Amino acid sequence: MSDVSEPQRPTRNGRKSGAATIYDIARVAGVNPSTVSRALNKPGRVSATTEARIRAAAAELNFQENPLARALPTGRTNTIAAVVADMTNPVVFNTVRGAENAAARYGFTLIVAESQESGSIEAATADRVAPFVDGIILATTRLPEEHILRLAERKPLVMINRAAGELVNIAPDVTPGIEELVEHLASLGHRSIAYLGGPARSWINTRRWQALFDAARARGLAVFEIGPNSPTIAAGTLAFERAQASGASAIVAYNDLLALGLIRAAREQGASVPGDFSVAGFDDIFGADFANPSLTTVRADLLEAGTRAVESLMREIGVDVIERPDAPLSTALVVRESTAVAPRAR
Amino acid sequence: MSDVSEPQRPTRNGRKSGAATIYDIARVAGVNPSTVSRALNKPGRVSATTEARIRAAAAELNFQENPLARALPTGRTNTIAAVVADMTNPVVFNTVRGAENAAARYGFTLIVAESQESGSIEAATADRVAPFVDGIILATTRLPEEHILRLAERKPLVMINRAAGELVNIAPDVTPGIEELVEHLASLGHRSIAYLGGPARSWINTRRWQALFDAARARGLAVFEIGPNSPTIAAGTLAFERAQASGASAIVAYNDLLALGLIRAAREQGASVPGDFSVAGFDDIFGADFANPSLTTVRADLLEAGTRAVESLMREIGVDVIERPDAPLSTALVVRESTAVAPRAR
DNA sequence: TGCCGCTTGTCAATCGGTTGCCAAGCGCCG
DNA sequence: CGGCGCTTGGCAACCGATTGACAAGCGGCA
Numbered sequence: 001m002s003d004v005s006e007p008q009r010p011t012r013n014g015r016k017s018g019a020a021t022i023y024d025i026a027r028v029a030g031v032n033p034s035t036v037s038r039a040l041n042k043p044g045r046v047s048a049t050t051e052a053r054i055r056a057a058a059a060e061l062n063f064q065e066n067p068l069a070r071a072l073p074t075g076r077t078n079t080i081a082a083v084v085a086d087m088t089n090p091v092v093f094n095t096v097r098g099a100e101n102a103a104a105r106y107g108f109t110l111i112v113a114e115s116q117e118s119g120s121i122e123a124a125t126a127d128r129v130a131p132f133v134d135g136i137i138l139a140t141t142r143l144p145e146e147h148i149l150r151l152a153e154r155k156p157l158v159m160i161n162r163a164a165g166e167l168v169n170i171a172p173d174v175t176p177g178i179e180e181l182v183e184h185l186a187s188l189g190h191r192s193i194a195y196l197g198g199p200a201r202s203w204i205n206t207r208r209w210q211a212l213f214d215a216a217r218a219r220g221l222a223v224f225e226i227g228p229n230s231p232t233i234a235a236g237t238l239a240f241e242r243a244q245a246s247g248a249s250a251i252v253a254y255n256d257l258l259a260l261g262l263i264r265a266a267r268e269q270g271a272s273v274p275g276d277f278s279v280a281g282f283d284d285i286f287g288a289d290f291a292n293p294s295l296t297t298v299r300a301d302l303l304e305a306g307t308r309a310v311e312s313l314m315r316e317i318g319v320d321v322i323e324r325p326d327a328p329l330s331t332a333l334v335v336r337e338s339t340a341v342a343p344r345a346r
Numbered sequence: 347m348s349d350v351s352e353p354q355r356p357t358r359n360g361r362k363s364g365a366a367t368i369y370d371i372a373r374v375a376g377v378n379p380s381t382v383s384r385a386l387n388k389p390g391r392v393s394a395t396t397e398a399r400i401r402a403a404a405a406e407l408n409f410q411e412n413p414l415a416r417a418l419p420t421g422r423t424n425t426i427a428a429v430v431a432d433m434t435n436p437v438v439f440n441t442v443r444g445a446e447n448a449a450a451r452y453g454f455t456l457i458v459a460e461s462q463e464s465g466s467i468e469a470a471t472a473d474r475v476a477p478f479v480d481g482i483i484l485a486t487t488r489l490p491e492e493h494i495l496r497l498a499e500r501k502p503l504v505m506i507n508r509a510a511g512e513l514v515n516i517a518p519d520v521t522p523g524i525e526e527l528v529e530h531l532a533s534l535g536h537r538s539i540a541y542l543g544g545p546a547r548s549w550i551n552t553r554r555w556q557a558l559f560d561a562a563r564a565r566g567l568a569v570f571e572i573g574p575n576s577p578t579i580a581a582g583t584l585a586f587e588r589a590q591a592s593g594a595s596a597i598v599a600y601n602d603l604l605a606l607g608l609i610r611a612a613r614e615q616g617a618s619v620p621g622d623f624s625v626a627g628f629d630d631i632f633g634a635d636f637a638n639p640s641l642t643t644v645r646a647d648l649l650e651a652g653t654r655a656v657e658s659l660m661r662e663i664g665v666d667v668i669e670r671p672d673a674p675l676s677t678a679l680v681v682r683e684s685t686a687v688a689p690r691a692r
Numbered sequence: 693t694g695c696c697g698c699t700t701g702t703c704a705a706t707c708g709g710t711t712g713c714c715a716a717g718c719g720c721c722g
Numbered sequence: 723c724g725g726c727g728c729t730t731g732g733c734a735a736c737c738g739a740t741t742g743a744c745a746a747g748c749g750g751c752a
Contacts (some may be wrong), residue, residue: 069708292638385727
């Protein structure tokens with residue numbers, strides 16, 4: 001039962017003591033603080049022997065540079081932020097993870113800030129982390145364009161799945177995956193597709209709907225939208241009646257969460273997927289493969305998207321980017337159990 | 347006599363220009379910078395009229411205080427970090443989310459840093475974010491105890507599901523949920539339980555195994571451990587043969603991911619869950635309810651765990667904590683489809 | 693009118709680094 | 723042997739805030 005005992009040392013406002021500074025090192029090594037700074041950060045600027053002595057002193061004192069102090073004069077923190085709408089949205093994982101790996105390669109730390117699907121919180125969060133970081137990644141943000149642009153004036157900024165002004169937007173090309181999906185549905189005998197739309201003002205929702213629309217029209221399939229809906233399981237459940245009433249034999253949802261909600265409702269209502277109608281989603285989230293039935297979905301390489309976002313940011317910040325082969329950022333269909341031959345076509 | 351005073355805003359290293367400082371405000375409002383600082387942060391310290399004038403100037407210049415500069419003298423950033431092993435582990439969500447909400451209530455920003463289940467990366471990540479923040483939450487960490495203690499010397503630190511030294515450890519009491527689970531299995535006629543263990547040195551794994559062991563023994567059930575295993579779906583799949591070979595009619599996995607992997611392998615091998623044997627997990631992760639079969643699991647209130655971690659940190663930092671009713675941090679069984687009557691008992 | 697004490701604002705030091713500029717030290721070469 | 727230039731280290735200003743100490747201003751009261 002540890003109590004709330006006061007920390008021993010005076011510890012300037014919460015910070016615990018014992019943090020060695022370059023001044024301490026300088027004293028131990030018998031040099032000027034500025035020499036310490038240079039020894040540690042400017043390769044070749046000080047003689048090898050002095051540098052060795054300084055490094056030894058630093059190690060002995062268990063020195064940890066204070067990034068805040070460094071950031072003040074340089075304006076660089078070597079940290080970038082990813083502001084995401086909703087961490088529980090599985091789409092976010094891989095994006096963030098790709099970004100994290102990439103950031104590490106460049107010696108940057110990635111911090112993640114969530115905003116719980118709330119525009120106002122997201123705005124506040126972004127403003128809050130902005131001063132700390134050298135750049136910002138906004139992943140599928142809901143922020144109003146004007147706010148994004150204002151943010152971009154202050155810091156380098158890259159977006160994923162959202163366009164605003166002239167800003168960089170890393171977005172997988174949805175067309176190939178959707179073409180595959182529509183082709184797949186058509187070949188199963190489906191003649192009519194309902195699109196269970198996502199959030200009304202979502203940029204990516206518009207893209208998906210547009211691409212689906214085009215692909216369906218090109219093959220002479222009927223296509224219409226049901227929505228808008230929140231991108232959640234609950235919303236998918238709620239949308240079931242409308243989807244069923246539409247008479248479409250295939251339902252493509254804005255994302256996997258909606259699709260899973262739809263499937264759940266269908267099962268609860270005694271309808272059969274894919275017996276009575278087929279369902280497909282987007283993103284291939286965690287759980288899509290072990291759902292019942294497992295979910296046919298269009299997936300993108302989110303890891304790669306995260307990586308690119310970081311690379312793009314590095315360029316803007318002025319860090320040399322490691323060149324890589326320029327793989328296209330595409331999408332592909334993953335066929336599972338939730339799509340099958342259309343009822344009438346049996 | 348060079349033109350030193352160039353108003354050309356050279357955008358110091360990557361930082362974009364236009365950031366007004368309290369000096370700018372002071373000039374506009376015709377006061378001293380320190381007065382600006384006090385006007386903005388020390389209620390009542392300056393006269394109402396002066397404060398109004400200063401605030402007007404600040405608004406006009408679109409002033410954004412530089413938290414780095416503030417943090418240098420005060421040692422406070424009003425930011426706390428959550429270092430998590432694996433963001434893709436669904437257990438993390440709710441913990442982080444609870445922590446985030448709580449942090450916001452206290453005017454703190456929560457940043458999340460991931461370490462991808464790698465001890466060395468986790469150590470580096472923790473060290474990196476430490477200087478930025480006023481406190482650290484380690485969620486189900488794998489760091490060696492000595493490293494944790496060293497970290498705790500530098501910053502207030504709270505852990506979730508891990509004990510080390512005298513440090514605060516927020517951990518749900520697993521006993522109630524496990525008692526329920528064992529009772530449930532016993533009532534279904536199971537006489538023998540296999541525990542599919544988690545990571546070898548995991549603190550929480552030890553707790554779960556111990557509680558399961560005790561509960562099973564108390565009811566005269568046979569119980570044994572199969573492991574250790576990584577806490578992943580893949581590891582669950584790999585463990586299937588061993589689980590089946592064990593002859594146990596009920597398998598309790600260290601967490602839901604392992605359980606889901608086990609179920610997947612069972613289905614692939616043509617075994618029936620829960621027909622041939624029952625499976626249960628821990629955590630009630632995203633997907634547990636729509637898996638096939640849906641998963642019986644022991645769940646904890648992770649949101650509450652995250653909230654408490656923050657509150658505990660606030661106390662250590664010296665922020666007044668809003669008192670709340672002291673709900674017990676417990677666990678409970680969620681019965682779904684993956685557990686049923688034992689084969690022999692039919 | 694003089695003194696007191698409160699309010700309000702200023703001064704200057706400080707946090708922990710970075711960096712432009714300068715000078716001492718040194719080797720090299722003619 | 724003297725001068726040159728390069729290497730190496732020191733000095734001090736600076737980043738943008740905070741804060742203790744202090745003084746000016748002011749009204750109230752005796």
